[in-house]
Amino acid sequence: MLIDHRAAIPAATLALSCAIGLLLAAPAQAQTAQQQRAQQANQIPTCAQSLGTISVAEPPGRNWWSGQQLASPTAVIKVYVSKSRCFTLVDRGQGMAAMQAERGLASSGDLRGGSNLGKGQIRAADYVLVPDLVAQNANSGGNSIGGLLGGMIGNSTAAAVVGGLNLKRKTADVVLTVTDMRSSEQVAMTEGHASKTDLGWGAGAGLFSGGFGGGGATGYANTEIGQVIALAYLQAYTDLVAQLGGLPGNASAANAQQAVTMQKPGRLLKQADGRGGAVRELDVGMMLYPTGNRSELMWEVDDELGNRGWVNSTLFGLSR
Structure with missing residues (x-):
């Protein structure tokens, strides 16, 4: 029986073409999956109901953000808290100072009658949230700055972090801590890491497209290092919400x-x-x-x- 090789060659060529196509498609599919994971990881988490009232405090120690033309990281955290609806945010900063000044006018009798401004109206904070950098590296030649020592995290990975903020490599390692205002118990501590590469695949594009300006955190959306820091805090905040899911519905009654x-x-x-x-x-x-x-x-x-x-x-x- 004679075999027609002229018919066999196209079949072999077709099989080879299909194999090459599959090999080329695999990286493309992996890239798409990676892109989807990156985008999902950089979305602000949302909650069906509030976990309690919370205030956001300034980081302790040195001011590391103003040198990068950034607002305090509390501005970023307040944006996350507000958009997530996981906590009721109470102001203990400039808004509180303005409120106290207004109450001073009320106590001196300078406000109109019926203003309904007096004692016993301020809502208590159930928790306080403090953002900071993880570590400080003394051997970084001025490229890394931070606040908390990694060893305080109680985690070998965190303790090995080179620096809380590396300006040259565009990396950030941050930490969020939440303390119960009544018992002083530290109910959660989470870490977040982000680098310049995390800004690829369009990750965080929706995050930085709006909202930061109104929250006073414009620099975190408009600068590369600001975006890296914001993504690191978002990772820590997302883990924080997951950890605090078991908090009592009424923090006051539970204490x-x-x-x-x-x-x-x-x-x-x-x-x-x-x-x-x-x-x-x-x-x-x-x-x-x-x-x-x-x-x-x-x-x-x-x-x-x-x-x-x-x-x-x-x-x-x-x-x-």
């Missing part, structure tokens, strides 16, 4: 009750109705710790010696 101080002499009773007599006498100035149990005007409390009993709430006030 220990505020202490009270006796303002009039009284007695610590064994039962709310007075039956069983008294545990001890209570003098003016003694501090008590409510357990949360109440029966009309009677509150269950512990004293500083560990005694538990009931006391009339008209005899004490909140400790200051």
